[in-house]
Amino acid sequence: MSATAERVQTVDLASTPLRELNQRLHDQAGLDEPERHWRVLNPSGAHALACGVDAPIEIDIMGHAGYYCAGMNKQATITVHGNAGVGLAENIMSGVVRVTGSTSQAAGATARGGLIVVEGDASARCGISLKGGDIVVHGSVGHMSAFMAQTGRMVVLGDAGDALGDSIYEARIYVRGSVKGLGADCVEKELRDEHRQELAELLAAAGADGADPGDFRRYGSARNLYTFHIDNAGSY
């Protein structure tokens, strides 16, 4: 059954408080038959939109979102039809969060699972402290992206700013365009078949299957800073 044929819960934030929207979304958790489709009108850059959702539902936000949209999301598929502010889908656990426009700083910060798709650009610190989630940015990412990224994957179809992957742990970064500079302990690594394979899967999931995985470069940790050594003091 198509989404349009199903019942859609429409919430107009011009007349409904944010608290009421989020409470109704939270109330779907654990229901055998949650309301599957939600449409949020007039978000007007509100903060904390659809954060803390824990249900297999679809939420379409029809306009721009403020800080922490879809924060700590579990299961839900949330689409922002516009731009999103700081901390998009921070600490997401599962589900999919998609932004048709661009997003501000710290998109996907500490993401632990799920997939974040930014169809435009992402600003500084995209994927900061990544902890297992996946991020695909169709455009470019700003400086300090994937800073201290622990695990998970970040794919950038455009360019990356300065200090990419600074102090990175075991996360994997793929960039198709240019990289202005690599951060401490981040190095380019060989792109092997298994990486092309996972890249193809991520690109397909993010609606970018036209991109050729072979055009990307892979970056990760040199693992030189994992244990303090006096000879590396200049890198700390």
Add this chain to the structure above:
Amino acid sequence: MTVSAGLRESALYDRNMIHEIQRAAREGIYDIRGFGAKRRLPHFDDLLFLGASVSRYPLEGYRERCDTNVTLGTRFARKPLELKIPVTIAGMSFGALSAPAKEALGRGASAAGTSTTTGDGGMTPEERGHSDILVYQLLPSRYGMNPDDLRRADAIEVVVGQGAKPGGGGMLLGHKISDRVAEMRSLPKGIDQRSACRHPDWTGPDDLEIKIGELREITDWEKPIFVKVGATRTYYDVQLAVKAGADVIVLDGMQGGTAATQEVFIEHVGIPTLPAVVLAVKALEELGMHRKVQLIVSGGIRTGADVAKALALGADAVSIGVAALIALGDNSPDLAEEYAKIGSAPGFYDDWQAGLDPAGISTQDAELAERFDPIVGGRRLANYLSVLTLETQTLARACGKSHVHNLEPEDLVALTIEASAMTGLPLAGCDFAFTPESFAAAMAAASAPAGTE
């Protein structure tokens, strides 16, 4: 070691300093240790209670009521915390501490009717299961952070900093990154882990307000939100945290403990707890938020006297970390031989970063942790909390107070000029406080033309 007459030790280069320079030259890395500041600092010991007198009457020590309960989170939260005593257990991580030690903290706190707090490593089932009231920390590292634990918590503490290292992130050295710790923190096993010192998704007080808003939304406005700061620019930090929407301020003075931090950080950054409390209360009073936003003070709370003095200066509760670990069994003389094997001794052991703790508290070594009995440890902590409470009541009754929160600055005097200057309390035996305002008033009076008074 016996020192012969005529051999003069330098005050500037004493034996500890010479040892540290030699160690630094040998190892090429700064000294990392646990515990808190060890230098002499102005503290609650520099204050005295006046007690009852002709003009004040006391309460009977064992008969008349002196209540100790405290409610935290009355500003915005739908479910404030109700504690039986004004002493809470500070945030200490699983990782820094063993799982049985965390369990014991929960057991002891619950027996005493108070709260305990997670740390920079997430929430363990042992801790949640044995803690009636559990505060869940949101730290810059966000290790283990997830919305389920957020909702399982009774309150949320946004950690901006801690007294032992304001401006510094956590540190957990490789030998304490066990399989379980590594999994909880999403890190490779055995690495030297450096926690972030800044939050990844907010910067500054305006962002903090929005972040707190998100946490409230995720938890449907049920949980009190604490903001913890290390004592530095305390007056401004407290005002900004209140403006950002905090229900409770947790203020950690520079004597506050740590499991692992550079010695230079512990001893040289931040301000002592004593002046910090005064600055925090001043900030709250000026906003008209004193007692509306509750204040928890930590950093060197050891006795009921410390508790009572912190409350008299305006805190709503205190928090203990180092003292709680000592109560569990840290630095026990029973372990003298084992401490000697690792180059330490009871009363001196501070290598909590090393993971070799013979008490089984600050370790992830399964064999060492196995030695620690969480039931016995919990009992000891409960006893200690009970003593702190009884001592606090003793002092409050002596000052004629039927609730420990009725203690007030007027019940105190300062024992030193510096304590007087820091607190605004009069020096014992005179009615003069060594504050800029007092000096200005004295100067004005001295320079006034004769006969104008």
